[in-house]
Amino acid sequence: MAHGRAGRSRLGTWLLVAAIVAVALNQRPAVVAVAPLLADLRADTGLSSALAGLLTTVPVLCFGAFAPVAPRLAQRVGLETAVGASLLLLAAGIALRLLSPVALLYAGSLLAGAAIALANVLLPAYVKREFARPGAVMGAYSAALNIGAGAGAALTLPLADALDVGWRTALGLWLFLALGGLVLWLPVAGTGRSRRGADVPPGGSWSLLRHPLARRVCAFLAMQSVQFYAVAAWLPTLLADAGVPTGEGGWLLGLSNVVGAAGALLAPAQAGRMRGQRPLVAVVVAAYAIGLAGLLLSPASGTLVWVCAWGVAQGSGFALALTLIVLRSPTPLVAARLGGVAQCLGYLVAASGPLLLGALRDLTRGWTWPLLLLLAAVVPMAWAGWGAARDAVLPVDERAPEPVSAG
Known part of the structure; x- marks a missing residue:
């Protein structure tokens, strides 16, 4: 504890x-x-x-x-x-x-x-x-x-x-x-x-985005959220199109949430013990790549493995994104401001994920291109997470030019 x-x-x-x-x-x-x-x-x-x-x-x-x-x-x-x-x-x-x-x-x-x-x-x-x-x-x-x-x-x-x-x-x-x-x-x-009013830094929430570190934190949360909402919305349909029974697809989606809860419990605890969290970002990115590649290449065979890999990715990824907001912030209200900006951008971007994936599926009459798009999106997620996970915190004064070392 x-x-x-x-x-x-x-x-x-x-x-x-x-x-x-x-x-x-x-x-x-x-x-x-x-x-x-x-x-x-x-x-x-x-x-x-x-x-x-x-x-x-x-x-x-x-x-x-x-x-x-x-x-x-x-x-x-x-x-x-x-x-x-x-x-x-x-x-x-x-x-x-x-x-x-x-x-x-x-x-x-x-x-x-x-x-x-x-x-x-x-x-x-x-x-x-x-x-x-x-x-x-x-x-x-x-x-x-x-x-x-x-x-x-x-x-x-x-x-x-x-x-x-x-x-x-x-x-x-x-x-x-x-x-x-x-x-x-x-x-x-x-x-x-x-x-009330304690630890209030000068400046506004959106001015945090002048710092590359804050932008990376926001981008990591946004890209992770796009992956989650896009796949969660369409996974049963994707599996059904591959020949997996509809009831089994719903059960597998539920299983991914259970696996995700385990990842969500473990990732932040480990992150809090580390000066930098880049190894955890690498695990999340690898799990996304394995899960999405498996669903692309062999959705009806090895399905349990691919869904569990995706569950680990989404559960630990979202938890890690929230934890990075906390760890990169020098005070609680900076954390609230950074969280407000990151979640505003993240959820608004994430809401487009299911629509974009569905439209691409209808346009191409299959799941190859939608899954390739999600795999490609793992690259900017990795880039954002790598920068967000470095050992640094934002300055208390948002007008300061650079983050400072967390150590």
């Missing part, structure tokens, strides 16, 4: 980690729980496929659009209060989707996406502030993201069937997880009033 800051007992540290994990578990189910219920949702509301698809697209776009708001909120009210506010906003978004008008279904999805965008940025910054060695806690946080996503996808429909409830109530069940996270967060993390 990472060491907490001075003045906190071992029990207090464990409770704080549990609160962080509880918040992380809430950052995906409200989004991914929609997909298993789309058939019932469309039958009840009469929505077209395109409009129904927006319910899963809107939150991802919100992840990018609202990410830059998080550092400003943290500066105004403190990190702890801002995280608590994100959970309240998430609960409100989930509750709105319980109401009948279809417009409120979209409003709830937008609120939930905005809430998750705030927590996406704020939690790594909070970990940066509270733990002298944040790697292990970032691993637990990243693994909880994967577990929450898997739970939302796998449990929503079975819970609805077991409780004999409709799709609205099934979506609303995740409200209990959000409220539970809030109940655990508030007494452990506090209100943050004493820290």
Whole structure:
């Protein structure tokens, strides 16, 4: 376990980690729980496929659009209060989707996406502030993201069937997880009033991009996110086109998330022990290359190996990208600002991945060129990650010309 800051007992540290994990578990189910219920949702509301698809697209776009708001909120009210506010906003978004008008279904999805965008940025910054060695806690946080996503996808429909409830109530069940996270967060993390405005560097978030180090961190997160969302959207279809049974394709996608959770747990913990993280970048890049090349050359043979390799790549890659934001930042609010910029750019770029891959597949009537494009995209990812993983941190004053050595 990472060491907490001075003045906190071992029990207090464990409770704080549990609160962080509880918040992380809430950052995906409200989004991914929609997909298993789309058939019932469309039958009840009469929505077209395109409009129904927006319910899963809107939150991802919100992840990018609202990410830059998080550092400003943290500066105004403190990190702890801002995280608590994100959970309240998430609960409100989930509750709105319980109401009948279809417009409120979209409003709830937008609120939930905005809430998750705030927590996406704020939690790594909070970990940066509270733990002298944040790697292990970032691993637990990243693994909880994967577990929450898997739970939302796998449990929503079975819970609805077991409780004999409709799709609205099934979506609303995740409200209990959000409220539970809030109940655990508030007494452990506090209100943050004493820290409001602390460690505030001069300048704005986007001015960080004047530094090559910040640009590399942002590019690594963006390229990794493109890979994840593009493959996750089309993997079952790709495998089905190669002759793999449709049900097996969905199971393999779920397996990749489980494998990804293990990678997400281990990569940040290891990163926190290293002065530079270039060996980990090399592992992520190699795993992507193996997984994508296998799906290109032999999708129906050795499928389990290729999917697991991709799972390792996406789980450890995303976790490493978040950890690099923390490790390359000198203060928690610089971490929040860098995270806001990186996730804004990353998620907005990532949203184009599934569309581009689908369009290329339709144009070429196959998966060869889409997979070659993803393989080619591994090269700029490696370049960005190699620079982002060097032993350096950004200057506290964003107007300073160069990063400084982390050692």
